[in-house]
Amino acid sequence: MLELRHLRTLAALHETGSVSRAAKRVHLTQSAVSHQITALQSHYGVPIIQRRGQSIELTDVGKHLVVLAEKVLDEIQATERDLAKISQQASGSLRIVLECHTCFDWLMPLMDEFRQHWPDVELDLVSGFHSDPVKLLEEGGADVVIGSDHKWQRGIVHHPLFRFEILAVLAPEHPLRKKRILHAADFADETLITYPVPEDRIDLILNVLKPAGIHPQRRTAELTVAILQLVASRRGVAALPSWGIKNYVDHDYVIARRIGANGLWSDLYASALKETASRPYLRDFLATARNTCFATLDGIIPLE
Amino acid sequence: MLELRHLRTLAALHETGSVSRAAKRVHLTQSAVSHQITALQSHYGVPIIQRRGQSIELTDVGKHLVVLAEKVLDEIQATERDLAKISQQASGSLRIVLECHTCFDWLMPLMDEFRQHWPDVELDLVSGFHSDPVKLLEEGGADVVIGSDHKWQRGIVHHPLFRFEILAVLAPEHPLRKKRILHAADFADETLITYPVPEDRIDLILNVLKPAGIHPQRRTAELTVAILQLVASRRGVAALPSWGIKNYVDHDYVIARRIGANGLWSDLYASALKETASRPYLRDFLATARNTCFATLDGIIPLE
DNA sequence: CATGACTATGAATATCATTCATATATTTTT
DNA sequence: AAAAATATATGAATGATATTCATAGTCATG
Known part of the structure; x- marks a missing residue:
């Protein structure tokens, strides 16, 4: 049946x-x-x-x-x-810390939807940079952290969201366009355009360039569109989630290349305190987050 | 979950x-x-x-x-x-043999609904009296029999519908009104008003009166309303399903009494050939039959 | 043609729904 | 009031069956 x-x-x-x-x-x-x-x-x-x-x-x-x-x-x-x-579990706060800047692209429409479904939940995006976001949870300054950290910690639960590939983004006429796969050395003489966060929060640097002893120049921009504009106007290269640049690649505004033979991948988790994680509206938030992400983002892979 | x-x-x-x-x-x-x-x-x-x-x-x-x-x-x-x-299993015939006359009350609206859902199924009510309705199935003259027979027979499946109580129906001023429960002897001097079917198809006669050696006069009518009209005008008493007379009892047109200490109960089955029973439209018919019966008929009990 | 990625399948396992046996609670009967 | 009857709750045992494991088959790709 x-x-x-x-x-x-x-x-x-x-x-x-x-x-x-x-x-x-x-x-x-x-x-x-x-x-x-x-x-x-x-x-x-x-x-x-x-x-x-x-x-x-x-x-x-x-x-x-x-x-x-x-x-x-x-x-x-x-x-x-x-x-x-009905059972009066529909109020509380949902303050989100976003470690992945690009994620704002899918988070914003999601937040709009959430606000309609849970009008009595205080929804907020905790702005600014936070060195230890999980500490923020424990101190009660935030309710969810969306990022790639997922080491076991007492009282914290990590809900897997999805795995995605980080691609190198180049101007269409960039010399590196001829290579199908880029390696650490290819970045040596480039300017790397990133969000304004510390080096150890940028996967490309942390997992690829630093181990290879490569330290390219950096330039930062707040918004994804701004980064892409800089890339397109040949001010440097960037490394962004495949789904974050798909539209621009499809329109030949920029081109994308794999980083390393197996690609550079990152996992995304939503972390919360064990107790807050059981709240209905948080469970609903996570469920719809996964739903909309898998429905709208291309090339992402389920975790776990 | x-x-x-x-x-x-x-x-x-x-x-x-x-x-x-x-x-x-x-x-x-x-x-x-x-x-x-x-x-x-x-x-x-x-x-x-x-x-x-x-x-x-x-x-x-x-x-x-x-x-x-x-x-x-x-x-x-x-x-x-x-x-x-889609899979082209939506056509065929559904010819229904009805052993229980009163059942026509709930069957008619059901047939209307069915006709809308399965426009390509040839829906029919096989009229007339049939001594061996199951034989009709085997001969291909009918597709479902709705009745209380359910003895095992090769190639036939009996789908239980429900159990219902058969109540004695009297005129409001009938002398027997004073008894809460009627017994076989109470019918001795009464005229029994029934549908025009053989004695062995009338539960009251078969299971109560005949064993007690009681043979009251009989008078027949085709329709439930006609029987009730005769009862109300004191031409005799009847024995009908509780749900078939509920409206009339609620409006004090007639009164109803239990027959025997534990009441007189009857079980209803829908029987079909094993092969026809697997057809989607027949399964759907049975499912909706049960649904509507349990939703609309009072006092019926699930079988099995 | 070998390798990797994906799917199908039978057997073994593990999970979990269901039954069985029994206790508790509530209504009806004498 | 007690007893019988009816309805539900619950823990342990059972049984069914969904899932995993191990493995083979299929299809792409360099």
Whole structure:
């Protein structure tokens, strides 16, 4: 018999277009998802997915079920919000610390949506730079930290959001355009354009350049668009999330190159105090964050 | 985590107003439903039902979940109809044989609804009296029989619908009004008004009067209203399903009395050939039949 | 053609829902 | 008032079945 678990994986299947990625998305093994699919298919007596070489495609029946899944899962989320309101767990504060500057791109629309759903929650973005954001949580100055730190700490829970690739961004006519993959040495004579944060918070420097003993010039800008403008006008190169630059790359405003043979990847977590993490509105925030990210951001991979 | 199974029992809980009846409705034990409730309550951290002495009442939270459940379950049913249409399993015939005359009361609106959902299914009511309706199934003259027969037969499946009580119906000023419970002997000098079917198809005669050697006079009428009119005008007494006479009893047009200490009960099944029973539209028909019956008919009890 | 990435499948395992047995609570009956 | 009947709750045992594990098959790519 049909269960919500099936609808959840169906939705993930649609989002990710792959059994194994969908499995990660719903925190199962690839095998489990495969079994679920076969179970569904034998239940309805018709195929639901079709192998398309590498990845998979949903059949007509599959698509109908996905439509159902999205509708139903949304409705469930909505009534769970209602339940929180009824039981008066719908107020409190949600002060967000953002370690990843580019993330503001997807966070802003998300915050707008959140504000509508939880009008009684005090929503804020904690501005400024914070050397130890987790300390901020403990001191009560913030409620969630969105960043890549996830070392175990007493009383703190880290909710995995997603993994994304950081690409080098160049002007279209930049000499390095001829290389498909860039390495540390390629950055030696470049000016690196970054957000105005310390070196140890920039993955490219921390994980690639510094280990190779390369220390390029730096120049900073506050906004992603500003960085891209500088790159496009050949003032230097940058390293940004693939989804943050997709539009600009698609329009040939800049070009993007992989960094290192396997690429430079970063993981994003939402961290909170154990107690605050159980609040309905925070759970809802995280759920919708994941939903919208997987729906709107290209090339991201589920974590865990 | 919430699953459809929870929503299904929640809906049953709402319909039946009792844990044990809901359990029967979803084919589980009372214990299982009780466990499900406690699981849900601990998941949401709030009570969902409240004991009201004998039966139970849903809390505010519970009611919200029921609303969700009904919406979601309807949507699932609707898309499952769509799936059948896509995979071209939405045509065929549904010819219904009705052994229980009163059932026409709930069957007619159901047929109207069904016709909208399955426009390509040839829907018919097989009229006339049939001594061996199951034979009709095997001969291909009908697709479903709605009646109380459910003895095992090769190739036939009996889907339980519900159990209902058959009450004696009297004119309000009938002398027998003084008795709370009627027994076989009470019918000795009465005229029994029935549908025009053989004696062995009338539960009162078969299970109560004949064993007691009582053979009252009989008079027949085709329609339930006609029978009730005859009863009201003191031409005799009748024995009809409790839900079939509820409106008339509530308006004091007639009165109803239990037959025998434990009452006279009858079970209703929908029987079909094994192969036809697997058709999507037939499964849908049975599901909606149960749904509408439990929603609209008073005093019926889930079977099995 | 070898290698890596993805999916399918049967068997083993683990989880968790359900049942069983029993206790508690409430209403009805005598 | 006590007893019987009816309804629900609960812990332990059971059973079902979803998930994982181990492995083989498929498809792309350099």
